[in-house]
Amino acid sequence: MASWIEALEQRFGRRPPPVSRVSTPPTLRPGTRVIVVGGGIAGSSFARQLLLLTNRENLPVRVYLINSTNCNYCGGLITDLALQTMQELLALDVPAHLVLKQVKSCIYVNQKGYVPVQLNQPLTATLRTSRFGVEGFDDSLKDRILEGLPGEYAEQLTSIEPTIVKQVLREGSGWRVVLSKRNPDKSFMEIEGDVLIMASGFRALNRPMMTGFQAAGGYVPPPTMEASVTEVDTSQAEFNYIGSRMFILDNLVPGAMLAFIPKGENWLTVTSLGHRMSKEDIDYLFTHPSLREFIYFPQASAHLRCHTICPASVYTGASPGFYGDGWAAVGDLTGYGRVLKDGYFASFLGTRLAAETIVYHGTSRSDFNRYYHAPLRFFAGDNRVGMTLFNWDNRLQQYPWFRHFLVKAARAEARRRPYGSSLHAAFRSLATGELSYRLTATLFVAGLLGHAALHPWDLAAGRGEDRVGAG
Numbered sequence: 001m002a003s004w005i006e007a008l009e010q011r012f013g014r015r016p017p018p019v020s021r022v023s024t025p026p027t028l029r030p031g032t033r034v035i036v037v038g039g040g041i042a043g044s045s046f047a048r049q050l051l052l053l054t055n056r057e058n059l060p061v062r063v064y065l066i067n068s069t070n071c072n073y074c075g076g077l078i079t080d081l082a083l084q085t086m087q088e089l090l091a092l093d094v095p096a097h098l099v100l101k102q103v104k105s106c107i108y109v110n111q112k113g114y115v116p117v118q119l120n121q122p123l124t125a126t127l128r129t130s131r132f133g134v135e136g137f138d139d140s141l142k143d144r145i146l147e148g149l150p151g152e153y154a155e156q157l158t159s160i161e162p163t164i165v166k167q168v169l170r171e172g173s174g175w176r177v178v179l180s181k182r183n184p185d186k187s188f189m190e191i192e193g194d195v196l197i198m199a200s201g202f203r204a205l206n207r208p209m210m211t212g213f214q215a216a217g218g219y220v221p222p223p224t225m226e227a228s229v230t231e232v233d234t235s236q237a238e239f240n241y242i243g244s245r246m247f248i249l250d251n252l253v254p255g256a257m258l259a260f261i262p263k264g265e266n267w268l269t270v271t272s273l274g275h276r277m278s279k280e281d282i283d284y285l286f287t288h289p290s291l292r293e294f295i296y297f298p299q300a301s302a303h304l305r306c307h308t309i310c311p312a313s314v315y316t317g318a319s320p321g322f323y324g325d326g327w328a329a330v331g332d333l334t335g336y337g338r339v340l341k342d343g344y345f346a347s348f349l350g351t352r353l354a355a356e357t358i359v360y361h362g363t364s365r366s367d368f369n370r371y372y373h374a375p376l377r378f379f380a381g382d383n384r385v386g387m388t389l390f391n392w393d394n395r396l397q398q399y400p401w402f403r404h405f406l407v408k409a410a411r412a413e414a415r416r417r418p419y420g421s422s423l424h425a426a427f428r429s430l431a432t433g434e435l436s437y438r439l440t441a442t443l444f445v446a447g448l449l450g451h452a453a454l455h456p457w458d459l460a461a462g463r464g465e466d467r468v469g470a471g
């Protein structure tokens, strides 16, 4: 029989949005030219969804997808929600050869110890950009924009890469973009369009193209926080029992939520949110006492697969201005998705709404406000709870009594039932993203208070040790 916590997860777990059945006739003019700047997950997902909808309406359009082919951040963990949403909205699957690992369980770790946490749905580990001889998930999506569409659709999509959009200019009610690619006469190539979709991700921020676009269109970036990612070759580790488990590393580096994501027998992705990792951090993590039963790898930083730790950013809230007359931003640039988790899901959902708005409602600021922005607003309140949870955890993890108590309480749950209850569901949700942050925070509080009521003496354990970061 399912426990109450399984019933709760079943009842409140997020589901992929159903394919909408917009019943109004399309308003998009045949032959409309749509420029998409950026062919990452959001740009490709937008192009595919727009073409799926125009195919359904038998409405010819012209899509220009312009992408610079920089190596994108490693990472690439696809949650079950993102996978199902992709199947539902994009009619695409993750090809088997892209799957580097199916992550089936998780270990929560803090300075005081660890707790095994069962997952109720697998996570799919892929590489994002094609590298190391492995095809990347983001790249494979870009290659499959036209999959299943009639052959003549090839003419409706023009992919231009590798090239950098140097300038975005407003031309009357339309747009002109200037590329770094040159024409035979050596002038810079230019593309004109009626609608502009900005999908350039955070790497484009503060570049001249983006500052020009902000001035021309009124785009305002969302608030962001530091992050970083790297890939470690663990073949030289003294021992490695990571297996197919994902590790959530809570404040092993103060102020940061880190993760180990297995990509193969000798391959781990390390991500950090709230902190840019240094090589010293990597060496510290791979010899940390809380991880000693799983991996021991002194000088792991000498074995980074691309010899570097990529700096990155993640959004912590919503953009105050991500659409206007004739343009919209999609993907990370919107700040609308679940903070700290599941950028793929957010990109699939957001691009669907943007494409539907353009096909069925129009491309004015008020159309985007009503049909693109309004359905995404539910993220904002929950994200405030998510960021509060993140910040409070960072504060509390400085105190030995708290980290000790959290591990003890979670282990006590597992002794009663391996699947655990409140705290395990909260940890599980950090890995899978399946519950709202409101519910996750409630489960943390309930689990901690419940254990404190039954075992108040556990609160005293760990006192007397130094506070992390205390002088």
Ligand SMILES: Cc1cc2nc3c(=O)[nH]c(=O)nc-3n(C[C@H](O)[C@H](O)[C@H](O)COP(=O)(O)OP(=O)(O)OC[C@H]3O[C@@H](n4cnc5c(N)ncnc54)[C@H](O)[C@@H]3O)c2cc1C
Pocket (backbone or CB within 6 Å): 037, 038, 039, 040, 041, 042, 043, 066, 067, 068, 069, 070, 072, 073, 074, 075, 076, 077, 078, 079, 082, 163, 164, 165, 166, 199, 200, 201, 202, 203, 204, 209, 227, 228, 229, 271, 272, 312, 313, 314, 330, 331, 332, 333, 341, 342, 343, 344, 345, 347
């Ligand atoms: C460290 C880290 C780990 C993450 N891990 C995960 C994860 O495991 N799972 C998950 O779901 N999400 C993860 N995310 C979030 C996820 O990566 C993003 O939400 C997602 O990539 C957003 O896609 P995007 O298309 O908006 O931007 P990007 O993926 O950044 O794509 C932007 C594209 O635009 C191109 N571009 C930029 N400027 C120009 C220009 N001037 N001209 C032409 N092209 C341009 C770039 O080359 C790129 O191809 C992670 C994020 C970080 C920072």
